[in-house]
Amino acid sequence: MTSLLSVKNLSVFYGxxxxxxxxxxxxxxxxxxxxxxxxxxxxxxxxxxxVGGLIPARGEIIFDGAxxxxxxxxxxxxxGIVYVPERREIVGELSVRENLVLGGxxxxxxxxxxxxxxxxxxxxxxxxxxxxxxxxxxGGEQQMxxxxxxxxxxxxxxxxDEPSLGLAPLLVRRVFERLGAIxxxxxxAIVLVEQNLRMTMRLCDExxxxxxxxxxxHKRADELKDETARQQAVDAYLGATESEPRLETA
Amino acid sequence: MSAAYHILLDxxxxxxxxxxxxxxxxxxxxxxxxxxxxxxxxxxxxGNVAGLAAFLIYGFSxxxxxxxxxxxxxxxxxxxxxxxxxxxxxxxxPIMAKSDLTATIATLSxxxxxxxxxxxxxxxxIVPLDLPLPRFSASLxxxxxxxxxxxxxAVAVATxxxxxxxxxxxxxxxxxxxxxxxxxxAEICGLNLRSVHLFAWTVSAxxxxxxxxxxxxxxxxxxxxxxxxxxxxxxxxVLGGFSSLPGALVGGIAIxxxxxxxxxxxxxxxTNTFLLVxxxxxxxxxxxxxxxxxxxxxx
Ligand SMILES: Nc1ncnc2c1ncn2[C@@H]1O[C@H](COP(=O)(O)OP(=O)(O)OP(=O)(O)O)[C@@H](O)[C@H]1O
Ligand SMILES: [Mg+2]
Numbered sequence: 001m002t003s004l005l006s007v008k009n010l011s012v013f014y015g016x017x018x019x020x021x022x023x024x025x026x027x028x029x030x031x032x033x034x035x036x037x038x039x040x041x042x043x044x045x046x047x048x049x050x051v052g053g054l055i056p057a058r059g060e061i062i063f064d065g066a067x068x069x070x071x072x073x074x075x076x077x078x079x080g081i082v083y084v085p086e087r088r089e090i091v092g093e094l095s096v097r098e099n100l101v102l103g104g105x106x107x108x109x110x111x112x113x114x115x116x117x118x119x120x121x122x123x124x125x126x127x128x129x130x131x132x133x134x135x136x137x138x139g140g141e142q143q144m145x146x147x148x149x150x151x152x153x154x155x156x157x158x159x160x161d162e163p164s165l166g167l168a169p170l171l172v173r174r175v176f177e178r179l180g181a182i183x184x185x186x187x188x189a190i191v192l193v194e195q196n197l198r199m200t201m202r203l204c205d206e207x208x209x210x211x212x213x214x215x216x217x218h219k220r221a222d223e224l225k226d227e228t229a230r231q232q233a234v235d236a237y238l239g240a241t242e243s244e245p246r247l248e249t250a
Numbered sequence: 251m252s253a254a255y256h257i258l259l260d261x262x263x264x265x266x267x268x269x270x271x272x273x274x275x276x277x278x279x280x281x282x283x284x285x286x287x288x289x290x291x292x293x294x295x296x297g298n299v300a301g302l303a304a305f306l307i308y309g310f311s312x313x314x315x316x317x318x319x320x321x322x323x324x325x326x327x328x329x330x331x332x333x334x335x336x337x338x339x340x341x342x343x344p345i346m347a348k349s350d351l352t353a354t355i356a357t358l359s360x361x362x363x364x365x366x367x368x369x370x371x372x373x374x375x376i377v378p379l380d381l382p383l384p385r386f387s388a389s390l391x392x393x394x395x396x397x398x399x400x401x402x403x404a405v406a407v408a409t410x411x412x413x414x415x416x417x418x419x420x421x422x423x424x425x426x427x428x429x430x431x432x433x434x435x436a437e438i439c440g441l442n443l444r445s446v447h448l449f450a451w452t453v454s455a456x457x458x459x460x461x462x463x464x465x466x467x468x469x470x471x472x473x474x475x476x477x478x479x480x481x482x483x484x485x486x487x488v489l490g491g492f493s494s495l496p497g498a499l500v501g502g503i504a505i506x507x508x509x510x511x512x513x514x515x516x517x518x519x520x521t522n523t524f525l526l527v528x529x530x531x532x533x534x535x536x537x538x539x540x541x542x543x544x545x546x547x548x549x
Contacts, residue, residue, distance in 0.1 A: 054437065077440030089438060093431040098424045102439045105425065153440065 002065070003027040004189050005051070005081075005157055010059035012046040012213075020046040021057070022213040028157065028206075033183055033190040035200045038210030039238060044193040045086055046213075048159040051191070052076060052083030063157070078106055080156035086165060086193075088146040092135030096126055099134050099145055103152030112152070119148035122178055140171035144178070151182070157189045164196045172199060179203055197230065209237035259392050264510045270399050271468070271482075272506020273406035277461040278483025279490065279498035280413065281454035287430035287493050288450040290350045291342060295361030297480025299334055300458035302364045303327045304471055305372045307463065308379045314372070320382055328459055334364070335455040339448055361477075368473050379471045381463065402464050409460060410499060413453065417495065422449060430493065482509065485525050489532045491539015500540060 005028040012021035021043040028034045036044045050057035053073040061069045068076055082103075091099055100119060104112040120127035123144040129137060137145060143163055150158055163179070164172040176199045182188055183203060194200040200207075201221060209217035217237035224230045278296065285293045309315035310323035318326065338360050346353040386397035417423040425446045428436040437443060461483070462476045469475055486505045490497025505525070512524045532540070 052438070073437055074440035074442055082440075083438055085434075085438060089432060089435040091428045091432045091435050093427055094424060098427075101421060101424050102428050102436065102441070105421065105439055105441055109421075149439065 004030040004064060005191075006060075006062040007047075007051065008060040008062070010047065010050055010057055010061065012043065012050050012055060012057045020213050021050065023059070024210075024213070024215050026208055026215065026218075028189050028191060030156070031183075031186050031189055032206065033192055033204040034206045034208065035192045035194060035204040036208050036210055037194070037197065037200070037234075037238070042210040043213040044210055045161055047210075048083055048161050048191065048193060052081060052159055054083060074106065077153055077155075080154070081159065082150045082153060082155040082157070083159040084146050084150040084161060084163070086161040088142050090134045090137070090142045090145055090149075092133065094134055096130045096132060096134050096137065096145055099149050100130075100152050103149030105153075107153060111154075115152050115154065119151055122151075122181065123148050140167050140175065143167060143171075143175055147175070147178070151188075155188065157191070159191050161193045162195065163192075164194060164199060172196060176202060197234070201230065207233075209233070211238060260514065261511075262391060262393055264514055265507055266393050266395070266399070268507030268510035269503055270402050270506070271465075271510070272486075272503035273402055273410075274461050274465050274479070274502070275482045275486040275505050276499045276502025277406060277409065277457045277464075278480050279486035279502045280410065280495060281457040281461075282483060282487045283490070283492060283495055283498045284450040284454045284457075286487075287495075288426060289339075289342075289346060289353075289447050291346060291357060292354045292492075293338075293451075293454065294354065294358045295338060295364055296454065296458055296483075297477035298361040298364040298368070299331060299338075299455065300462040300480065301473065301476030302334075302368045303331045303455075303459045304379060304462040304466055304476055305368050305377070306330055308377050308471060309372065312377075324459075324463070328456060331455040331459055332452050335451040336448065339451045343444070343447070365473060365477070372473075374473060376470045376472045379466045381467050383467070398467060405460060405464060409457065413457075414495065422446070426450065481522075482506075482525065485529050488529050489540060491536070494539055497539045504540075 007027070008025050010021055010024045011019065013019050024043075024047055026034065036047065038044050046055065049055045051061055053071060053076045057069070059069070060067060063076070063079060063081060068079065068081075071079075091102065094102065097116065100116050101112060104115055107115070120130060126137065126141050126145050126148065129141070134142070134145060147160070147163065160179075163175055167175065179190070180203060183190065190203075192200060192204060201224065204221050207219045207221065207224070208215050217233065219233055224233055278300075282293060282296055285291060306327040307323045310318045310326050311320050316323070338357070341360065342353045342356050345356050381401070383401050384397035386400065388395050417426055425436065425441050426449065428439070429441065429443060429446050433443065436446075461479070465479045466475065482505055483502065486501035487498050488501070489504060490499070490501030505528070508528060509521055509525060513521050516524070
């Protein structure tokens with residue numbers, strides 16, 4: 001199977017000397033979920049932003065057979081890559097519906113209406129609040145809106161940066177249920193950054209382990225079925241002592 | 251007749267004419283706020299560019315440059331200011347990316363250039379610029395309402411309502427509000443920030459021309475007329491918090507009325523001083539403007 005996204009020797013610098021990502025390479029197959037795991041500051045968000053076009057980067061990014069490194073964000077969105085950021089970046093001043101309109105800015109009005117209906121079907125929690133100011137949503141609802149907004153343009157690759165951040169466990173489970181539903185529809189590939197390894201394991205097909213800006217290990221999800229294997233991989237790649245408390249393995 | 255009756259007789263015309271000029275300040279202030287909200291730049295060239303536009307209308311219709319009909323001259327001037335807006339944005343945008351403050355200072359020099367061009371082409375003399383206004387005058391409750399008043403009111407209301415409808419109910423309006431509130435979110439969604447900025451700069455320029463055209467008949471046209479007028483628009487924008495469109499509207503009308511009352515009851519010489527005092531008080535009492543925006547503010 002040819003890959004949908006192929007990242008080759010990606011490097012990200014902040015300023016002249018601070019290198020956040022160093023020669024990272026990985027592939028994402030169509031419809032598959034790839035997880036990036038690593039401690040705080042390992043460079044996960046930097047990789048996602050670089051693929052989304054939000055920060056400059058060195059190296060090759062091939063999407064659907066075409067190099068896209070030189071494209072601005074909007075062209076990448078048009079081609080089907082959407083970044084759902086770490087802190088959600090909901091526009092509180094807009095209504096829920098207007099946030100969705102923003103996500104589908106480049107598609108036709110008719111298509112936009114259809115996709116808004118689809119997203120509201122997927123997230124009934126926000127459907128009843130669609131004409132309210134987005135600032136009035138709870139944290140979990142905001143995360144759903146962020147994901148829904150990401151789906152508006154009909155992407156083929158979703159870059160999901162810590163969707164569980166700051167959510168109560170019950171809400172985390174609900175968000176991941178929805179992601180599972182999206183995933184089983186089959187068409188959408190996801191690169192997932194998560195601290196919650198247990199939830200990640202339910203969803204992902206492949207895992208890459210990151211440490212100080214480098215990929216130090218790779219596993220298929222079926223290799224990590226049991227908890228011991230999982231813990232071993234985390235210890236081996238991310239370092240038993242350094243393994244940060246937030247990475248929930250159980 | 252009681253004293254109260256006399257005060258009322260005085261005050262109605264003052265309020266009325268304050269409302270009329272206030273509408274014009276509001277048009278100017280809305281333009282400043284449009285640019286500030288979207289680009290985080292205070293456009294100090296606003297007045298001088300609008301002034302240049304007024305001179306262009308004069309030049310295109312009087313025979314100084316061309317001999318066009320009044321409406322053709324207005325159209326050409328609007329095209330010219332839109333071109334200037336694009337050019338200004340092209341110059342300011344790269345600076346904006348580095349520092350909003352430097353970009354704001356750059357607009358000062360753009361304003362001086364516009365003023366220089368005006369002087370160079372039209373000289374320092376006062377020129378007449380009339381509007382083809384309906385000759386009309388009526389009395390109502392001791393008010394004398396003229397064709398000029400009604401024209402200003404009609405044009406201002408139509409323009410402002412139109413603008414608010416676009417901002418509140420169109421996709422472009424959503425983009426404008428998104429970019430003002432959270433440019434990162436807008437970028438993530440694949441918006442072309444530049445084209446939304448240009449929309450704001452263009453609308454602002456056109457609002458400036460409309461304001462300039464309507465203010466000139468009350469005075470005369472010199473190199474500084476419109477720039478001085480924009481000073482009050484600036485005050486209106488500050489009063490409204492500088493990043494609220496309804497605030498700019500209310501601020502404009504408030505400034506128009508306050509200045510009128512002050513001129514009449516206190517002193518015409520110190521009106522500008524009074525204006526500055528109003529701004530300072532407003533900034534202290536309402537640091538975020540009379541329309542301090544909460545998370546839920548629409549426009
Ligand atoms: N805007 C920035 N300017 C300078 N350095 C940055 C910037 N953003 C990130 N960094 C640095 O780059 C490195 C990688 O950051 P990044 O946000 O990609 O990590 P992360 O793996 O997403 O971490 P977290 O789990 O905390 O979200 C860190 O050392 C961070 O300090
Ligand atoms: Mg991160």
